[in-house]
Amino acid sequence: MTGIDTNTEQLIFKAARKIFTQKGFDGARMQEIANEAGINKALLHYYFRSKDKLFEAIFKEVLNTVFPKIISVLMSPIPLIQKIEQVSVNYIEMLKQNPDIAVFVFHEISRNPLRMVGNFKNAGADFEIVGRQLEAEVQAGNIIPIKAEHLIANLISMCVFPFIAKPVFMGMMGMDNDAYMRFIEERKQVIPQTIISSIKTNK
Amino acid sequence: MTGIDTNTEQLIFKAARKIFTQKGFDGARMQEIANEAGINKALLHYYFRSKDKLFEAIFKEVLNTVFPKIISVLMSPIPLIQKIEQVSVNYIEMLKQNPDIAVFVFHEISRNPLRMVGNFKNAGADFEIVGRQLEAEVQAGNIIPIKAEHLIANLISMCVFPFIAKPVFMGMMGMDNDAYMRFIEERKQVIPQTIISSIKTNK
DNA sequence: GTCTATAAACAGATAGAC
DNA sequence: GTCTATCTGTTTATAGAC
Structure with missing residues (x-):
């Protein structure tokens, strides 16, 4: 040992x-x-x-790098706003350290969606928890109604997609690698700000 | 003929x-x-x-299906709000008809980023146009400041990513295929609403 | 233009020496 | 445990008949 x-x-x-x-x-x-x-x-x-066995070992480990991180934040007993901020920062930071992981995971999953089944614990509970938090905030008049599914989809999309589309965005925006990394860094602030200001009431 | x-x-x-x-x-x-x-x-x-030549022909055609669609909307002389609405609807509709295209394009581009170069006309002009529209709206007190890069990244991310992550989202949300398609359909409204309400001032 | 048969190169997997 | 050499099946690509 x-x-x-x-x-x-x-x-x-x-x-x-x-x-x-x-x-x-x-x-x-x-x-x-x-x-x-x-x-x-x-x-x-x-x-x-075999190559298959080696791949399965890697893929399992990669899934464990990617999903539990967000699941645990969404389920934790903290205010909604803080969840949104924490997911943004944690996820972007994780993807900065594993730049290839996003394209890889989604490519392999669509190549074989059944692969998910084995390695995936039900995340339905997350949506229920967030859903209840949303309802409470709506009742309190703090936010406007939105389905938990859309809120979470918006959040994850905005965090992950810029890594998937990195070469395309770099080309479109005329950025070099350093500039793009600064752009990514800015998103830690922009994403929570976008989501939160989109659901806040004017009270 | x-x-x-x-x-x-x-x-x-x-x-x-x-x-x-x-x-x-x-x-x-x-x-x-x-x-x-x-x-x-x-x-x-x-x-x-050869396989390579066949692939290049396909890839070129696919890129022409994907990118000009959004470019032309972003460059068109219509109000910002309308652009956001049109991009959401057009893009989601296009992806509904070509479900595999998103994962494919981004996988192949990250496998070989140089592939972009040849097939890609500079889209920098789009960002300048949108940037000027944003500035004007900020001056008029209609919206709060945000970089064009982030606005467009938010928009495209929220439209495209749900197609890339379809099996994952389906699993997480406990949806079957039909339910997921209804979810996607809802996003034509949710995305513009999210973006617009996130940048609007309270005046 | 379209087919069958086959060449040539490659990639995963194993045998067997050390 | 680690290596070299080799087997076996696969895959792209071509030759050549029709």
Whole structure:
């Protein structure tokens, strides 16, 4: 028990995560993963048996990086406004550290939607909690009515999509990489501000 | 000149578009495209020389389906509010008719960002036009200040992302396909309402 | 133009030495 | 555990008959 494993299995895992998230399952080559890990191709099969098995391990880990983060915030017992702010900051920060993850996840899921089923705990509870919070605020006259589904869809869309469309937006906006990263940073403020001011009443 | 070509080349093109947009370049098989077109695999090479060439033809056509639509609305000489409403309706309608297109385009672009360069006319002008409209409205006291980049990013994100994340949202929201389509339909109203009420002043 | 048959290259997986 | 060498199936692409 050395705590952190820097053994071969970890090397492979890290390399596979990089290659798979960059190229997708179909575009990834076992040879390339082996090169990235600095080991031989046969070792991949020794540790993970097949490309499919290796991919499933990576994909599971990636899903656990992506979804619990937002679920836990949406379910936590804090005011709605704070949830919106926290989701924006946390999600954008996570995506900054894992730039390829968004395109990868949604591409692989649409390639095989059933993949979701196994790795996915029901998030319906989140919507109920947020829905109740929304109702309470509407009753109090603080916000105008909106379905929880749309509110959450708006929030996640505005956070995630700019990472998915990065090259397109960069081209359209005439930004270089640094400028685009500053643009992303600004969104931590812009998104909560947009959502909150869109639902607030004038009272 | 019969006007509409229903010849072999068109058959191939249509089949290739379907398979490529569903599976991506790496996941698509020439055999599957041939099957879809009801012809032989060798004919694909007869008409398009290689998988790469066939893909480039498809990709170019897909980009022309996706981008000019929004560009033309953003550049048109109509009030800002109307632009926001028209983009929402047009874009969602286009994506309803081409459900796979969004995941496909962004996956392929991040696989090879340089692909954009050739097929992309500068859209910087759009942002300038929208930027000037925004400034005018701010001066008139009608809206609060926001960068054109963020406004447009918000708009496109909220329209496109629900198609990219369809299986995830369906799972999270516990919707079947019909319910999700109704949800998408609602967004034609929700998105303009969200954006407009987020920038309007209280005057 | 369209087909069948096949070449040529590639990629995942395994055998077996060390 | 790690390597080299190789097998096996797949996939793009071409040759050549019709």
